[in-house]
Amino acid sequence: MRVNSMRRAAVVVAGTALLSVSALTNTALADPAQGEYRQLVGVGSDTTQDVMNRHGSLSVDSNGIPDKQLIASYDATGSVNVKTRRSKCSLPRPNGSSAGITALVNDVAAGTKCIDFARSSRGPQDTTTTDLTFIPFAKDGVTYAVRKDSGLPKSLTKATLVKIYNCQTRKLNGITITPLIPQAGSGTRSFWLKQMGLVEGSLPSCVTDRAGAVQEHDGRALTGAGDIMPFSIPQFISQANAAKTKVEDRRGAAALGKLDGHVPVFNGVLNLKFPITRDVYNVVQTSRLGISSVKSAFVGKTSQVCVNGAKDSVRLYGFGKAANCGSTVLKGKS
Structure with a gap:
């Protein structure tokens, strides 16, 4: 009788925990609540912040019981500082992949243990050491976005896009083009510049982040008819599905463009045949x-961010499946 009672109690506890997780789908997923501290602290990428917030809310322990105490994911934007541990560990909020990786590197060097992982939408830039391991968990795609009410084409070739960002094509349909890039420290910025054949520090004169005012994946930066900017396709999908994903819809008037004839979205998620993926x-x-x-x-493939429930979350937020989810092969210094 005692064994059966214990089993019934375990079921009740598990059910209660599951209900708690379900309730989270009805509230916005952002930073952990003030005063709530978890085992693993993550900062950095705007691109993956929402799906990682979701992973944090759906973590389970070794018995399959929901465990909200494993992953703490702090948004790229918000308050100036974040407090990640009960004592000390109040630090400037890193905005973007590179900013998150730099914060992690600095934390390791200082031995403060305030940060455990960095969200990143780019791979290593410096591979002179193996100090850091870049562990993939999803597939993203990036296309260009323009205002839906703009006369700029909603379909381009990548070759034309490269000419736009190299200031070789300055007008289309009679409209002067302003090529935008995200804020410094953004992984999407460094990824996009590489795709456009550009190098940080020697950008063409027409390319601008408007003195850091262009936040990645925020369509409200598209204020003029000639504005064009890179945009994560899953981020756009996630924001479009804000009622389900519980994220802020920052698309504004943004419309995603086709590239080389490929639509960015297929069956509600990233089109894995899209020309620019990562x-x-x-x-x-x-x-x-x-x-x-x-x-x-x-x-590994059985980790919290790779198991079946996590795959459902990845799809909900518009990402594709990473065939090498959980791999620890890719390493670098920064």
Whole structure:
């Protein structure tokens, strides 16, 4: 009788926890609540912040019971500082992949243990060491966005797009084009510049981030008829489905463009045949890969971000499946 009672109690606890997780789908997913501290702290990429917030809310322990204490994902924008631990650990909020990776590197160097992983929409830029491991968990795609009420074409070739960002094509349909890029520290910025054949520090004169005012994946930056900017396709999908994803709809008047005849969205998620795609990552200190919390969250196909429930979350937020989800092969210094 005692064993049966214990089993019934376990079922009640599990059911209650599951209801708590379900309730989260009715509230916005953002930073952990003030005063709530978890095992693994992540900062960085705007591109993956929402799906990682979702993963944090749906984490489970080794018995399959929901465990909200594993992953804490802090948004790229919000308050100036974030407090990630109960004592100390109040730090400037990193905005973007590179900013998150830099914050992680600095935290490791200082030994403060305020940050455990960085969300990143780019791979390593410096591979002179293996200090960091870039662990893929989903597939992203990037296209251009223009205002839906603009006369700029809603379908381009990549070759034309490259000419636009190299200031070789300055007008289309009689409209002067203003090529925008996201704020410094954005992984999408560095990824997009590479796709356009450009190098940070020597950008063509027509390319601008408007003194840092262009936040990645925020269509409200498209204020003029000639404005054009890169936009994560899953981020656009996620924002369009704000009623389900519980994220802020920042699309404004943005409309995604076709590229080389490929539509960016297919069956409600990223079109995996789209010409510009990339893996997105959680970046951790390589020496910590064997730590149980890190391993449980990110490492291997059975990790929290790769298992079946996580795949459903990835699809909900518009991303594609990463064939190499949980792989620890890709390493770098920054």
